[in-house]
Amino acid sequence: MSAVLTRWGLSTTPPPEPPPAEPNYLNHNYSIWSWLFTTDHKRIGILYLISITLFFVGGGIAAGVVRLNLLAPNGAIVTEDVYNRAFTAHGVLMLFFFLIPAVPAVFGNFFIPMMIGAKDLAFPKLNLASWYVFMLGAACAAWSVLVGGIDTGWTLYPPYSTRASQASVVPGVLGAFIAGFSSIMTGLNIMVTIHKMRAPGLTWNRLPLFVWALYATSLIQLLATPVLGITLVLLMVERMWGVGIFDPSIGGDPVLFQHLFWFYSHPAVYIMILPGMGVISEVITCFSRKNIFGYAAVAWSSVGIAVVGFLLWAHHMFVAGISFYAAILFSFLSMLVAVPSAIKVFNWTATLYRGSITFQAPMIFALGFIFLFIIGGLTGLYLATLGTDIHLHDTYFVVAHFHFVMVGGMVMAYFAALHYWWPKMFGRMYSDWWSRLAAMIIIVGFFLTFIPQFIMGYHGMPRRYPNYPANLQILNVMSTAGGSILGLGYLMPAIYLTLSLINGPKASSNPWSATGLEWQTPSPPSIHNFEETPIVVCGPYEYAIGVDQMGRPLPEGPGEGGPIDPASHAGHPYPAGPVPKETEVVG
Amino acid sequence: MSFLPSFIPERASILADRFEALFWYITLTTATVGLLIYIFIIYCCIRYRRSRSPGTTPRILGSHRLEIAWTIIPTIVFFTFYGWGVAVYNYAFHPPEDALEIFVIGKQWMWKAQYPSGQRVIIGGNPANMTEAERASIGKLVVPLGRPVKLTLTSEDVIHNFGIPAFRSKMDVLPGRYTTSWFEATKLGEYHVFCDQYCGTWHSLMVGKVHVVTPEEFEEFLLGARSSQGSENPVDGSLAFQGRQLFMKLQCSTCHTAKPSARAPVLEGLYGSKVHLKGNRTEIADEQYIIESILKPRAKVVEGWEPIMPSYEGQVTAEDLAALVQYIRSLKRGTTLDRTEDFPVPVGAPTERPEPISPVKGKN
Numbered sequence: 049m050s051a052v053l054t055r056w057g058l059s060t061t062p063p064p065e066p067p068p069a070e071p072n073y074l075n076h077n078y079s080i081w082s083w084l085f086t087t088d089h090k091r092i093g094i095l096y097l098i099s100i101t102l103f104f105v106g107g108g109i110a111a112g113v114v115r116l117n118l119l120a121p122n123g124a125i126v127t128e129d130v131y132n133r134a135f136t137a138h139g140v141l142m143l144f145f146f147l148i149p150a151v152p153a154v155f156g157n158f159f160i161p162m163m164i165g166a167k168d169l170a171f172p173k174l175n176l177a178s179w180y181v182f183m184l185g186a187a188c189a190a191w192s193v194l195v196g197g198i199d200t201g202w203t204l205y206p207p208y209s210t211r212a213s214q215a216s217v218v219p220g221v222l223g224a225f226i227a228g229f230s231s232i233m234t235g236l237n238i239m240v241t242i243h244k245m246r247a248p249g250l251t252w253n254r255l256p257l258f259v260w261a262l263y264a265t266s267l268i269q270l271l272a273t274p275v276l277g278i279t280l281v282l283l284m285v286e287r288m289w290g291v292g293i294f295d296p297s298i299g300g301d302p303v304l305f306q307h308l309f310w311f312y313s314h315p316a317v318y319i320m321i322l323p324g325m326g327v328i329s330e331v332i333t334c335f336s337r338k339n340i341f342g343y344a345a346v347a348w349s350s351v352g353i354a355v356v357g358f359l360l361w362a363h364h365m366f367v368a369g370i371s372f373y374a375a376i377l378f379s380f381l382s383m384l385v386a387v388p389s390a391i392k393v394f395n396w397t398a399t400l401y402r403g404s405i406t407f408q409a410p411m412i413f414a415l416g417f418i419f420l421f422i423i424g425g426l427t428g429l430y431l432a433t434l435g436t437d438i439h440l441h442d443t444y445f446v447v448a449h450f451h452f453v454m455v456g457g458m459v460m461a462y463f464a465a466l467h468y469w470w471p472k473m474f475g476r477m478y479s480d481w482w483s484r485l486a487a488m489i490i491i492v493g494f495f496l497t498f499i500p501q502f503i504m505g506y507h508g509m510p511r512r513y514p515n516y517p518a519n520l521q522i523l524n525v526m527s528t529a530g531g532s533i534l535g536l537g538y539l540m541p542a543i544y545l546t547l548s549l550i551n552g553p554k555a556s557s558n559p560w561s562a563t564g565l566e567w568q569t570p571s572p573p574s575i576h577n578f579e580e581t582p583i584v585v586c587g588p589y590e591y592a593i594g595v596d597q598m599g600r601p602l603p604e605g606p607g608e609g610g611p612i613d614p615a616s617h618a619g620h621p622y623p624a625g626p627v628p629k630e631t632e633v634v635g
Numbered sequence: 636m637s638f639l640p641s642f643i644p645e646r647a648s649i650l651a652d653r654f655e656a657l658f659w660y661i662t663l664t665t666a667t668v669g670l671l672i673y674i675f676i677i678y679c680c681i682r683y684r685r686s687r688s689p690g691t692t693p694r695i696l697g698s699h700r701l702e703i704a705w706t707i708i709p710t711i712v713f714f715t716f717y718g719w720g721v722a723v724y725n726y727a728f729h730p731p732e733d734a735l736e737i738f739v740i741g742k743q744w745m746w747k748a749q750y751p752s753g754q755r756v757i758i759g760g761n762p763a764n765m766t767e768a769e770r771a772s773i774g775k776l777v778v779p780l781g782r783p784v785k786l787t788l789t790s791e792d793v794i795h796n797f798g799i800p801a802f803r804s805k806m807d808v809l810p811g812r813y814t815t816s817w818f819e820a821t822k823l824g825e826y827h828v829f830c831d832q833y834c835g836t837w838h839s840l841m842v843g844k845v846h847v848v849t850p851e852e853f854e855e856f857l858l859g860a861r862s863s864q865g866s867e868n869p870v871d872g873s874l875a876f877q878g879r880q881l882f883m884k885l886q887c888s889t890c891h892t893a894k895p896s897a898r899a900p901v902l903e904g905l906y907g908s909k910v911h912l913k914g915n916r917t918e919i920a921d922e923q924y925i926i927e928s929i930l931k932p933r934a935k936v937v938e939g940w941e942p943i944m945p946s947y948e949g950q951v952t953a954e955d956l957a958a959l960v961q962y963i964r965s966l967k968r969g970t971t972l973d974r975t976e977d978f979p980v981p982v983g984a985p986t987e988r989p990e991p992i993s994p995v996k997g998k999n
Contacts, residue, residue, distance in 0.1 A: 390709045397672055400680065434720040442805070517827065
């Protein structure tokens with residue numbers, strides 16, 4: 049320990065700020081072709097960011113139609129057919145075209161190479177191809193919307209989807225099928241990059257937890273997505289050519305589809321949530337100035353979730369006609385996956401203990417994640433428990449549960465990541481006050497939207513119902529009211545983040561005084577990230593000692609009023625490191 | 636119907652009480668843990684905010700004892716949920732032997748119920764896409780208080796789900812397959828029936844009512860003396876009787892006779908017995924087996940018989956099948972045919988009988 053400290057003690061002052069005109073990945077070439085044919089992981093990350101923002105807006109509009117229509121027990125604004133198309137569009141866009149690529153393809157692409165001290169991902173051309181494939185899939189989905197939309201629900205259960213639906217199912221399914229390849233490419237790229245391109249000294253036990261989480265995510269993307277591809281092809285074959293695979297009237301088995309579909313789609317929820325968990329580990333440590341509590345537990349629980357996540361798909365099918373023994377087995381395995389999630393929450397909570405906490409927007413989003421994810425995770429136990437799932441299955445209780453995990457968890461983490469890394473990506477600071485306000489509004493709006501849905505579901509209101517019993521109207525009105533607050537909250541970052549690009553103050557290279565290697569590059573990063581390969585000497589979260597992963601002292605930490613507001617520095621900025629310190633033991 | 640939902644939704648079956656006990660056990664446990672974590676986070680956020688703790692932070696890397704504690708304790712708690720949940724599911728999954736049986740057929744977008752005594756009713760659905768006759772028989776599913784009722788469910792088209800929130804029961808309704816759901820109502824009244832599996836345009840109108848009546852009223856309903864279901868439906872004989880007519884109409888009786896020249900096994904006493912199949916397999920002859928044998932006769936061939944039966948797929952509706960099953964169930968030993976000692980038992984005829992079977996001689 050002391051020997052290492054001596055080495056840190058030898059290091060000198062922080063690296064000098066880059067001169068303002070320094071060429072970076074954004075300004076070295078402005079032509080449209082330099083963007084469309086770029087193989088720079090950062091630019092591809094930005095392409096993904098723009099694309100998924102569009103899909104998020106599209107999915108959000110569909111959600112708005114659904115919620116507004118539920119204001120009245122017999123449908124307030126649209127017909128049943130339009131409603132069915134709206135919730136399907138909401139599900140397909142949000143899941144396949146926003147949540148799955150959100151963190152891996154935007155922040156994974158952008159920051160995995162920077163966090164491990166590499167110049168790019170292992171396969172830059174494959175990376176660009178993944179974006180084109182993704183956009184091709186999105187074009188197919190758009191095609192299906194333009195010719196009338198799909199009305200099957202995102203779960204696409206046959207025989208409805210293959211026989212009965214009058215909508216344009218094939219283009220939509222084709223879109224999800226093609227987008228799946230993009231997910232495989234990204235997963236493969238990230239996994240190989242993490243294996244082969246880590247900087248000298250960056251051992252597995254020194255990897256930031258975001259990298260661990262993305263590694264686990266890539267594992268699922270690689271192994272599970274092909275099964276989705278197979279399933280969707282079988283679905284299209286049955287619909288187009290009447291080959292009996294799932295439709296019992298031509299010799300198929302509809303439950304087989306559910307097994308195949310959930311064999312992908314259950315692990316897919318971990319594709320969505322694991323990267324978010326990685327973001328939270330980064331943000332919580334930085335804004336409480338602490339080492340992560342239980343590094344190994346947090347890292348390996350990601351892998352544990354990824355592995356166990358493959359073994360519990362049939363818990364979506366407890367009332368679908370599976371056997372009693374299958375049900376008790378899958379219920380058992382579902383209980384097991386709750387444990388690593390609980391471990392993560394306990395470790396994040398313990399990280400806050402005796403910290404020195406500030407509440408900039410990324411931290412508020414991260415705390416919001418923990419608050420909402422606790423509810424999302426705990427309500428999952430009701431659905432993993434056989435006796436309670438019978439009644440709650442396919443009701444709004446399920447809807448509320450997965451929105452707590454997917455939106456309360458993953459979208460909060462996405463916003464935490466966006467706010468945390470925004471100054472690095474664009475070299476500009478956004479409004480501290482507005483961003484905090486937006487984070488608070490989103491959390492409050494979220495609670496108001498989805499807590500009533502738990503009560504509705506407990507009272508038996510089924511999913512995908514534009515018509516419902518009149519005594520549930522009050523809860524639906526509350527939920528829609530909350531949804532409009534939530535919508536307002538999501539609109540705010542679009543405004544102040546865009547404004548920051550125009551007239552935001554310039555961000556320093558390490559505005560949060562964070563330890564990761566990505567902060568060792570200028571903001572915005574230069575074309576090849578690092579002038580020389582960084583040499584890593586310690587773990588990722590040495591905030592207590594005050595050194596980054598290269599053993600150099602951290603700059604002065606963010607004060608209470610935001611990192612760039614000079615007035616706030618009269619507050620309590622965190623002292624610059626390094627500070628020699630003994631490891632303390634608690635518990 | 637009140638304007639506001641009540642705190643605990645209406646409970647009208649034994650399963651509902653068992654569900655609520657488990658639900659509130661999980662709720663109290665998880666809410667306690669969740670609140671404790673919330674309180675700890677809020678405490679940390681206040682106590683350790685930058686202005687209160689402006690100095691440097693301690694370097695705490697973790698604790699093996701804490702990690703083990705918060706791995707093992709939640710695991711144990713989760714498994715109490717699991718065990719209790721299996722018990723409730725076990726209860727809900729296995730209907731008692733003596734349950735009253737009702738066939739329920741789902742189709743886009745209505746539920747059709749058939750009682751063994753012949754009553755029929757359409758519960759719920761969108762009147763706009765029904766025939767005149769169907770519209771006339773829209774009513775409620777009448778069930779007796781305090782008696783187990785088993786629903787045998789199937790679908791004519793896509794997957795539906797028959798859920799009764801007040802009973803906390805729910806089961807997917809699949810085409811080409813038979814699922815069961817059962818309940819024992821504990822409270823008189825009318826309760827919602829919902830389709831819980833998305834099934835197309837009018838999914839949300841595939842709703843109806845279940846009407847719990849006293850056992851006396853239920854007997855009168857079965858006898859046709861009371862129309863508790865809210866619609867007048869002529870009863871053309873019991874379901875088994877309808878099945879017998881179909882059995883003759885479809886000429887099943889030509890081969891499934893008790894004559895020595897029979898080309899197919901006799902079916903009396905078949906239901907619930909163990910059947911020996913080609914390939915040295917055995918199977919219990921339940922609804923699923925009988926219906927599969929009607930629709931896909933070559934899939935499971937009884938030992939000792941040639942696979943000569945034609946498929947009736949497309950020729951019989953789900954309702955016809957329910958009637959045929961009911962008829963075959965009613966075929967007790969000797970109920971329709973005489974017996975004789977002159978001929979050996981056809982190999983593969985139903986075996987598990989109360990006494991050694993004797994060969995039969997057809998009387999026609």
